[in-house]
Amino acid sequence: IARAVTLNVAAPLMLANALAATSAPGASASRRIVHISSGAARNAYAGWSVYCATKAALDHHARAVALDAPAGLRICSIAPGVIDTGMQRMIRATSVDQFPMRERFEQLKQNGLLSTPEAAAQQLIDYALSDAFGSLPVVDVRELGKA
Incomplete structure (x- = not known):
């Protein structure tokens, strides 16, 4: 847990705190804080209580910082979608007893619905550098452009 x-x-x-402190209030420099969130921040998954809680903490931090509205600072906690990483391989190798939703993630892999790390990184970078970044404190890349 620790x-x-x-x-x-x-x-x-x-x-984030160190970056926020790099410029005096009222400075014109635009600083951007990107938290990497997860669908697990917004949905509780059996077997993942600690992971869900830690990712939810990032989402809530972004919301609170956005309410503080520090001058020259934008923040967003971004869920990048389901990415084909080592974590996904571990999920698919976990017993159903430990992670009851394993079948859902196996199906995502079998149906080619996992993003590549490179594609996910490009989406994150594109959004982080966009004018829209920080307009919402919490977003999911799969929802960008749908509004």
């Missing part, structure tokens, strides 16, 4: 909280919450919040 490792997950350190990696997924403490480190991003400390980095």
Whole structure:
């Protein structure tokens, strides 16, 4: 638990705080904080209580910082969609007893519905550099452009 909280919450919040402190209030520089969220931040999954909680913490941090509206700072917690990573391989290798939703992720792989890491990274970069970035504190890349 401590490792997950350190990696997924403490480190991003400390980095965000350091970036937010880099310029005095009223500065014209545009600073952008990108948290990498997850669908697990917005939906509870059996077997993933700690992961879900840590990702939800990032979403809530982005919401709170956005309410503070620091001058020259934009923030967004972005869920990149389901990406074909080592984590996905681990999910598909996990027993159904440990992760009851395993079949859903197996089907995503079998049906070619997992994004490549490269495609996901490009979507994140494109959005982070866009004028729309920070207009909402929490987004899912699969919903961008649908509104």
